Amino acid sequence: MKFVLAAAAAVLATGVAAPATAQTFKSSAGELAVETVVGGLSHPWAFAFLPDGRLLITERSGRLRIAADGKLSAPLAGVPRVLARGQGGLHDVVLDRDFAQNQTIYLCYAEPVDGGGETAMARARLSGDRLEDVRRIFRQEGPPSGGNHYGCRIAQAADGNLFLTTGDHFTYRDEAQNLANHLGKTIRVAPDGSVPRDNPFVGRAGAKPEIWSYGHRNSQGAAIHPQSGKLWMHEHGPRGGDEVNIDETGKNYGWPVIGYGIDYSGAKIHEATSKPGMEQPIKYWVPSIAPSGMAFYQGDLFQNWRGSLFVGALAGQMLVRLQLDGEKVVSEERLLQGLAERIRDVRQGPDGALYLATDNSAGRILRIAPAK
Ligand SMILES: [Ca+2]
Secondary structure (H helix, E strand, C coil), X not given: CHHHHHHHHHHHHHCCCCHHHCEEECCCCCCEEEEEEEEEECCEEEEEECCCCCXXXXXXXXXXXXXXXXXXXXXXXXXXXXXXXXXXXXXXXXXXXXXXXXXEEEEEEEEEECCEEEEEEEEEEEECCEEEEEEEEEECCCCCECCCCCCCCEEECCCCCEEEECECCCXXXXXXXXXXXXXXXXXXXXXXXXXXXXXXXXXXXXXXXXXXXXXXXXXXXXEECCCCXXXXXXXXXXXXXXXXXXXXXXXXCCCCCECCCECCCCCCCCCECCCCCCCCCCEEECCCCCEEEEEEXXXXXXXXHCXXXXXXXXCCCEEEEEEEECCEEEEEEEECCCCCCCEEEEEECCCCCEEEEECCCCEEEEEEEECC
């Protein structure tokens, strides 16, 4: 009995499941052990590590919770109201680069408006079990979404400016080429929501000054490259044509004019796969994997994987590792096939392990480390 209690206490202290419950998977870095850090989540969408090791986790329904030692807190007060419908709800959460000093976080979510939802971003100060000083710093303008294609990943650059991905709302794909609204764009704003003066369309008549790049379909992955400082992102294609792009100022990424997929009906969408003045992805998938979440790995636990880009897959139900040579993808490794989980988010933990969020009504945060 004493032994059983001690074992249970050890599990609680580390916050991970007992080793007996860990699943193992083969990989190019040896055998991987997959353990549950915390369960009982409803469609977790994103998570962030607080400096003390606790996890801040969003659930699509609109809850923001903290996990510590394998236990979930009650939902934090002060989260903006979200439109939890279809794909929409509470999405990304990111800590400010100076979080240790200012306790500031950023949230992306579907904000309810007349006729549907718009992608919005708020900043707030995390104070115990609540958010204080909550302020919306961006809201998309353009025809609202009925529930699909909100984008909603945030990445903060070294200069503090925030990148935010949006979607084309599924029914308005041509708007991704229209600079007069925020559909199908990457947005760049300062942490107070103001427009940086060097944004590419500042001063152009009829163009939204918050736009950084355009011609995107629906991006649920974004990260700053640790060496170059450039924004990398991926986006969902239709039937085929998911892409990884290096997302640069003022550029047109082609949707829906060019691409590598077809419509769900089988109908043709694109004029061609390339066109002058439109960027090519550095990687695309046919058939689609439905990418969500993105992280560059820089840890010590997987020495061979340093510099790799990790991408979660929803429909693909796996974790994808892209080996890079500079700005080229040289190989793809498909991991955790057989786990049979939709992967919504992937991050590197402070311990050098990889962490995933699984997207379902019994969602979990998983820790991936070398098997002992
Ligand atoms: Ca494209």
